[in-house]
Amino acid sequence: MRRWSELAEQIAATSRTSEKVRRVADYLRTLTPAELPHAVVFLAARPFPETDGRSVGLGWAAIGATTEDLADADAGAIGAAYNQSSDLGQAVHDVLLASRRRASAEPPTLTDVAAAFGAIAETRGSGAKAELFKTLLWRCDPLSAKYLVKILSGELRIGLREGHLEAAIAAAFERELAAVQWAGMLTGDIGRTAELARDDRLAEAELTLFRPLKSMLASPAADATEVLKRLGAPVWIEDKYDGIRSQLHKRGDEVRLYSRDLHDVSGQFPEVVEGARQLPWDGILDGELLAFREGGALPFQMLQARLGRKKPPADLLASVPVIFVAFDLLGFGQGSADAALTGAETGSGRVEPLLRLPLRERRDRLDALQLTEREGFGVSNLITASTTQELDTVFDGARERGNEGLMVKDPDSIYSPGRRGFGWLKLKRPLATLDCVVVGVEVGHGKRHGVLSDYTFAVRDDRPDAEGRLVTIGKAYSGLTGAELAEMTAWFKEHTLQEFGRYRLVEPTVVVEVAFDVIMRSGRHNSGFALRFPRIARIRTDKGPADADTLSTVQALHERLQGGPIEYAIAT
Numbered sequence: 001m002r003r004w005s006e007l008a009e010q011i012a013a014t015s016r017t018s019e020k021v022r023r024v025a026d027y028l029r030t031l032t033p034a035e036l037p038h039a040v041v042f043l044a045a046r047p048f049p050e051t052d053g054r055s056v057g058l059g060w061a062a063i064g065a066t067t068e069d070l071a072d073a074d075a076g077a078i079g080a081a082y083n084q085s086s087d088l089g090q091a092v093h094d095v096l097l098a099s100r101r102r103a104s105a106e107p108p109t110l111t112d113v114a115a116a117f118g119a120i121a122e123t124r125g126s127g128a129k130a131e132l133f134k135t136l137l138w139r140c141d142p143l144s145a146k147y148l149v150k151i152l153s154g155e156l157r158i159g160l161r162e163g164h165l166e167a168a169i170a171a172a173f174e175r176e177l178a179a180v181q182w183a184g185m186l187t188g189d190i191g192r193t194a195e196l197a198r199d200d201r202l203a204e205a206e207l208t209l210f211r212p213l214k215s216m217l218a219s220p221a222a223d224a225t226e227v228l229k230r231l232g233a234p235v236w237i238e239d240k241y242d243g244i245r246s247q248l249h250k251r252g253d254e255v256r257l258y259s260r261d262l263h264d265v266s267g268q269f270p271e272v273v274e275g276a277r278q279l280p281w282d283g284i285l286d287g288e289l290l291a292f293r294e295g296g297a298l299p300f301q302m303l304q305a306r307l308g309r310k311k312p313p314a315d316l317l318a319s320v321p322v323i324f325v326a327f328d329l330l331g332f333g334q335g336s337a338d339a340a341l342t343g344a345e346t347g348s349g350r351v352e353p354l355l356r357l358p359l360r361e362r363r364d365r366l367d368a369l370q371l372t373e374r375e376g377f378g379v380s381n382l383i384t385a386s387t388t389q390e391l392d393t394v395f396d397g398a399r400e401r402g403n404e405g406l407m408v409k410d411p412d413s414i415y416s417p418g419r420r421g422f423g424w425l426k427l428k429r430p431l432a433t434l435d436c437v438v439v440g441v442e443v444g445h446g447k448r449h450g451v452l453s454d455y456t457f458a459v460r461d462d463r464p465d466a467e468g469r470l471v472t473i474g475k476a477y478s479g480l481t482g483a484e485l486a487e488m489t490a491w492f493k494e495h496t497l498q499e500f501g502r503y504r505l506v507e508p509t510v511v512v513e514v515a516f517d518v519i520m521r522s523g524r525h526n527s528g529f530a531l532r533f534p535r536i537a538r539i540r541t542d543k544g545p546a547d548a549d550t551l552s553t554v555q556a557l558h559e560r561l562q563g564g565p566i567e568y569a570i571a572t
């Protein structure tokens with residue numbers, strides 16, 4: 001772990017990408033077979049591979065308290081150190097260093113650290129987890145402790161992106177970069193990819209049932225002109241459904257639904273699982289789970305009632321039924337179609353990977369499955385457009401139906417798991433904006449360290465007894481430019497009313513225009529509402545707090561946006 005941490009320091013100190021890649025490649029070649037996968041996964045700032053469902057389950061508070069305990073430091077020492085660097089790993093390092101505690105004679109190896117992470121993940125109870133963590137931390141010198149904590153918090157901040165790591169793997173074992181990238185996408189496990197590269201077995205990475213793939217993502221596009229410039233005509237357009245992205249894997253009677261973060265959510269959607277069991281083939285579908293009743297989709301807020309309910313009760317299943325709207329076919333069970341014809345059992349197991357086929361062909365094969373004939377299934381509606389006018393007309397139509405936007409796809413694109421490429425674009429416009437007053441600010445993380453970039457904002461409570469009191473409705477990273485942020489930081493420092501750790505209560509005079517997608521009822525803010533995906537669009541220097549929007553405007557918007565089912569174009 002010590003050598004790994006030294007490498008991380010060197011990478012952080014190197015600004016040239018080629019140099020970073022070379023250093024990592026040189027290091028990877030020196031590792032033992034057992035160390036290699038852990039070293040690589042840790043360099044991706046993860047305690048476990050991405051497709052591994054485990055999580056260590058240690059919060060910041062537990063990490064901080066354990067460190068203070070080990071260092072014999074005052075309670076609050078970590079908080080104070082954190083305020084200096086805005087980096088938990090660095091804070092742990094600083095507190096341990098100040099304690100002059102001697103490092104143990106037996107520093108942990110990478111395999112020890114991996115085993116300890118596994119043990120902490122499996123242990124129940126925060127006290128027991130903290131004890132295991134303490135034992136691990138006790139064995140570390142301050143530098144190793146710093147990186148241990150950075151791995152746990154998911155951010156190394158050494159300027160090493162996943163692409164660099166793939167390049168380093170390719171260079172270390174003299175393999176084609178494209179082969180490493182493809183295997184990385186398929187396995188979703190960079191450590192396993194490194195092992196395959198080392199053993200010259202990259203070709204063995206393949207699509208496997210019940211091993212979820214990362215979802216292909218879309219890049220945002222500003223308007224129809226940009227869409228056509230990037231994709232060329234014609235393009236395929238689908239509604240952008242506001243549900244939950246999901247991948248359905250099926251073999252015989254066995255069905256699993258995975259969420260976008262690769263968790264198994266099958267238990268939450270028993271009706272979809274049951275419907276999928278009836279399908280006479282094996283395969284992998286990509287799609288969106290939507291609340292759907294009486295032929296219409298229900299807003300996301302309704303679907304929310306179903307989230308996290310491992311065993312949804314019967315009345316909830318009845319009031320918020322869910323369907324699976326498929327938009328892609330990623331794998332198909334060989335021979336299953338024949339099995340359907342002959343009425344034979346499915347379940348032969350193997351699926352043919354379709355990822356590298358153009359969307360056009362994948363869609364043909366999806367349509368051939370006739371999912372619309374099946375209870376609990378739908379298929380995205382496809383429209384073709386070739387001009388900006390056509391695209392704009394479709395977009396306006398989607399907006400009128402209460403839909404947040406469109407997904408535009410290149411019919412010739414392959415399916416790239418986990419990539420936000422230009423094969424798919426999303427075109428959306430914020431539903432509305434609200435003018436809000438900034439009431440609190442906080443220093444940001446990472447690059448925004450030292451800058452007051454996180455704003456808490458409020459609207460005016462215009463109910464009779466409220467006397468125009470400000471009630472908070474959300475918090476967002478400011479989307480302002482560096483210069484604007486610097487200017488606002490100076491201003492907020494001068495106009496701070498009170499400091500609570502990182503949070504500053506500021507004079508409520510600055511008005512910002514906040515764009516968002518949805519308004520929800522929420523107990524998190526004292527307005528009783530919260531905005532989904534709030535973004536600060538700009539500072540309204542032309543407005544004062546008295547011009548800010550009111551709680552009744554928020555209520556009215558909430559009602560309007562709640563109003564009735566969304567008319568999605570879905571073939572069911």
Ligand code: AMP
Pocket residue numbers: 215217218238239240241242243244245246260288327380407426
């Ligand atoms: P965003 O979350 O804004 O980055 O948009 C990407 C998400 O849109 C995906 O993860 C899907 O869950 C969702 N989505 C909705 N409709 C579609 C569609 N027709 N095709 C692909 N993704 C879609």
